[in-house]
Amino acid sequence: MISEKMLELGRKSSAIREIFEYGRKRKAQIGEENVFDFSLGNPSVCPPAVVGETIKKIVDELDPTELHGYTSAPGDLATRSAVANYLAEKYGTDDTADNIYMTVGAAASLTISLKAVICDGDEVIVLAPFFPEYRVFAESAGAKLVVVPCREGDFQLDADALSKAVNKNTKAVILNSPNNPTGAVFSEASIKTLAKILSEKEAEFSHTIYIISDEPYRELVYGDVKVPYTANYYDDTISCYSFSKSLSLPGERIGYICVSKKCGDWKDIFFAVCGAGRALGFVCAPSLMQKIIPACLGKTSDIAVYDTNRRILYKELTDYGYECVKPDGAFYMFVKALEPDAAAFCEKAKKHELLLVPSDSFGAEGYVRISYCVTTEQIMRSLPAFKALAEDYGKI
């Protein structure tokens, strides 16, 4: 008599959450330092000092009824202007406050964008491997999810597979680069090909196909890797951002949607975004967090820690005989399981207290995701376990 779909969604927490919960119990049994939990993308590095300083400063200095009061539904005007100026300066866009909508984090950015554009019968394409909640969000907005695999080996766009999947019902493609779970950054060539295919399909089917560009890891890249800014390559782009990962604020739920002004009907899309935010019950993004954003734009947590973790893990794991593509961004490593069944492999890993997420829930088989946004101490302590696991499979 209640919604069966919601009941099922609530009962079956995501595979990632299940492993995380197992980890909590296991840590209570054998001690936190003896469990190597690589399940969650929960940043271990503190936010930059400016976050706490700005919070205390505005609590002291602003009128509390203004600080904690409703902002307008798309967000505080000063914050939206600051975000627009940041994007304009960094990426050469023509964004202004008018096309920026502050959100309650990345998930809200996505559910609102999808609800704004999806009509009955629409399809949404995801490029696998993909963050499993995309399915929940797309289906909740009433769309059918269509999975298009990336190229194996480098996780770049498979142009043929995409071309075949786009049809008259395709309303949007969700792009996520740097990618969760692979850590791959879509190359400029991949983005250009994607843009070319979608533009041709828009012409062929005489309707708009949006790229919904989910970019919470945009600032988390290593070495001299550059993340192409999708909206500069494809006009019909809705960028979804969150400060969760760059500022280590995942619990605060603060992000934004930028409806590119190059979308032909960007003002209508922006109105629909406002309508969707209202229908879903968001009202406005948390006001205090909105108001710290102008001081924090362009700053990040100390991502050198993640880079260190990445280098150590990549070097050691490949030495032990594991195969994986060296990730360029985010804080995930996508490693080939040492047997075809990733879930079975993860069970064996558990015997060494290694908590890894099997790739099946990401729409790909035979891999595991390692979230390395943990302390470097945990990385070091876990190495013998990874080694022992490889030995179980006769790799060493």
Added chain:
Amino acid sequence: MISEKMLELGRKSSAIREIFEYGRKRKAQIGEENVFDFSLGNPSVCPPAVVGETIKKIVDELDPTELHGYTSAPGDLATRSAVANYLAEKYGTDDTADNIYMTVGAAASLTISLKAVICDGDEVIVLAPFFPEYRVFAESAGAKLVVVPCREGDFQLDADALSKAVNKNTKAVILNSPNNPTGAVFSEASIKTLAKILSEKEAEFSHTIYIISDEPYRELVYGDVKVPYTANYYDDTISCYSFSKSLSLPGERIGYICVSKKCGDWKDIFFAVCGAGRALGFVCAPSLMQKIIPACLGKTSDIAVYDTNRRILYKELTDYGYECVKPDGAFYMFVKALEPDAAAFCEKAKKHELLLVPSDSFGAEGYVRISYCVTTEQIMRSLPAFKALAEDYGKI
């Protein structure tokens, strides 16, 4: 090619917001002190000092990765336990952390609760006058909204009207007491009658009918008025709360859902609530705000200011010849327009720089809503304008 429904919702901001936006422009033209804006329910009284103090304290003392990190989806366990203990102590309930789900404010409490219980073909009853976003939330969850008027004169339950409206498709009744827009508090007799009717209808139709009790104004009552706690009168109650009004934190979006343990299938409903929160994109309520709640439970802003405003307005307006029921709670007064057409009356009020909200959008004709959560100075300055408006209608 995008969602027409969302586009329309985004374009037509609510009547309340439209008047508020008019007020902003008008203030810029003739000075803030010369516009008497009674449109928004945005508290003018500062939050209690404990709010700012606790924010600064936890920023200083808690590990920032914990303070700003993801909480579990239903919320921080210590916060949920504190909320449950508060309810158990105040209302004698058997709540525990297990049936408390922290939300991103009242709107989220409602959209999540509705999405959790609504199935295809369901109807949701609202008791008019009602907060207009209920229509948006119910329709967005896929329900048909059915409007049942309250008794004119005292805005209590009209038992006959309700009885006639409940049918086999009725899944829930949204109750809002103290009420927006009338300020009426549903009497114990009204709640008991409501509970009796719904229990009989549950038996008649052999299915559960929920009361979704929207209670953001629960603590805002004046004199010795008591607000009956709905869940103590009707088993199948889902209580929706927000700290927006009691703590003057409307922009921070923090509230909770309490699924009464007296609901036969409360565990399933709670799972469905978790599922709905996930599908709508909420992830978790803002973590810093969650963590200040245990220190703030049972505290409120200085509501004596609202009481003063209420007494002055009620006395003066009735002296000028206006008719209204003296409100017992919230910070709204529902006054009879001096002509049948409330919108036309509001236009005339504008000539005296009085910004009032016509009752039509609340599902009732011939009234205006006055939000008196403003400064007492504004109340005093506005009195000559109310008097002049009454004079226009030959009342004085």
